[in-house]
Structures are given as C-alpha cells and as structure tokens.
Amino acid sequence: MKTKKYNFKMKITNKLVCLFTCLVTLLFVSCGGDDDNSSETSGGAGEANIVLTAGGQEFKVVGPCGWAVIGGVNYIGANQSDNNLRTFSSFFNISELPDATTTYTLVEDDSDTDPAHITMNISEISGSKLIEWSSKDTSGKLTLVVEGKKVTANLSGIALYPQTNSGAFTNGNTGAFANNGALTGTLTFYKK
Incomplete structure (x- = not known):
C-alpha cells in the first residue's frame, strides 16, 4: 500500500514540476529570439491554436509554443x-526534434521510455482547482511534419481523458469537463 501512495505522490509531483517547467520555458522561449523577431531564423517560439472539446464545451490554448529540454524532460x-x-x-523520449516527418504513439505511462511513445496533457490551475486531461494508450497518434526548420503538429483525432484524482487540488473536471476530450488544432514552431 505504501508503494501505491508513493507512486501517486510522485506522479502528481512530476506533473506539477513539468507544468512549472513548461511555464518557465515558454516564457523564456516566447520572449527570446533575434531582434528581427523572425521565428524561422531564430528558432524556438511558434504559435499554438488548440481546442479540446468535452461534453459539448471547448477548452482552448491559443498562444506561444515551442520545443524545450529542461532537466532531462523533452517536450513541446x-x-x-x-x-x-x-x-x-507533449512529452517525448528523444533528445532533439526529428529531421524528418515522424509519427508517435500516445501512451498513459509517463515512465515509458520507448522513443516512439509520447504522453500528452492539457491543463489549467486556477487557485486550488485543477482541470486536466491526459493521454492513455487509446489516445491515438501524433505526427510531427518537418519541413526544414518548420515543425507542424496537427492534433485532430487525438482523445485525452479527464483526470479523476486531483491530489492536493480540487477537481475541476466536473460537468461537461468530466467527459473525454477530443483535440483539434495545430502547433507550428521552428527548430533552432
């Protein structure tokens, strides 16, 4: 029983650390670059236009995006x-973005180390409330289309599942958001 409690605490801690890391990195990436503001020449920051639809309601993430590697965590x-x-x-088991278009399979286990597998989540913390959907082994596939330095990810056809235990947070996956989420939208960014 102690092992299960420890694993649960570690999963929540890992997700929170990754979330914080994402925020810090995205702030750095979205503010970085050359003086000419050319994403293609400076690498890094791009644009995300993501919609998760759950129970007939939309949860959107529209803003900066990019590839980052911090503390051994590799993600978009x-x-x-x-x-x-x-x-x-979206967490990857590769150290750099691929040079050619590559497809990855979404899984649930965030300790899976297969380079062809990724995990994915979309979330929001508001005060003590956490809203989150995460990948499972039935979530689908993600293809990164690589054209030179430009990388595009189309999220259509990916299903994410609402979290059922918020740990120290109040569960925000209620009402319409207690349903599975269907992703649409794209992320476009540039390799350095």
Whole structure:
C-alpha cells in the first residue's frame, strides 16, 4: 500500500514540476529570439491554436509554443497567451526534434521510455482547482511534419481523458469537463 501512495505522490509531483517547467520555458522561449523577431531564423517560439472539446464545451490554448529540454524532460509546450497557467504539453523520449516527418504513439505511462511513445496533457490551475486531461494508450497518434526548420503538429483525432484524482487540488473536471476530450488544432514552431 505504501508503494501505491508513493507512486501517486510522485506522479502528481512530476506533473506539477513539468507544468512549472513548461511555464518557465515558454516564457523564456516566447520572449527570446533575434531582434528581427523572425521565428524561422531564430528558432524556438511558434504559435499554438488548440481546442479540446468535452461534453459539448471547448477548452482552448491559443498562444506561444515551442520545443524545450529542461532537466532531462523533452517536450513541446504551449500556454494560453493571456493565462500562463493554462498549458498544453507533449512529452517525448528523444533528445532533439526529428529531421524528418515522424509519427508517435500516445501512451498513459509517463515512465515509458520507448522513443516512439509520447504522453500528452492539457491543463489549467486556477487557485486550488485543477482541470486536466491526459493521454492513455487509446489516445491515438501524433505526427510531427518537418519541413526544414518548420515543425507542424496537427492534433485532430487525438482523445485525452479527464483526470479523476486531483491530489492536493480540487477537481475541476466536473460537468461537461468530466467527459473525454477530443483535440483539434495545430502547433507550428521552428527548430533552432
């Protein structure tokens, strides 16, 4: 029983650390770059336009996005431009973005180390409330389309599942948001 409690605490702690890391990195990436503000030449920051539909209601993340590697965590992150606590994250088991178009399979286990597998979540912290949907083994696939330095990810066809235990937070996945979420939208950003 102690192992289950420990694993649960570690999962919540890992997700919160990753969420914080995403926020810090996205602030850095979205503010960085060359003086000419050319995303294609400076690399990094791009644009996310993500919609998760659950129970007939939409949960959107529209704002900066990019690839980041911090503390051994490799991910594509995005945050809502007017709310840095609303984020999208896709975690990879690769150290750099691919040079060619590549498809990845979404899984639930965030300790899975297969380079062809990724985990994904979309969430928002508001005070003591957490709204979150995460990937499972039945979520689908994500293809990163690579054209030179430009990388595009189309999220259509991906299903994410509402969290059922918010740990120290109050569960925000209630009402319409207690349903599975269907993703649509894209992320476009540039490799350095």
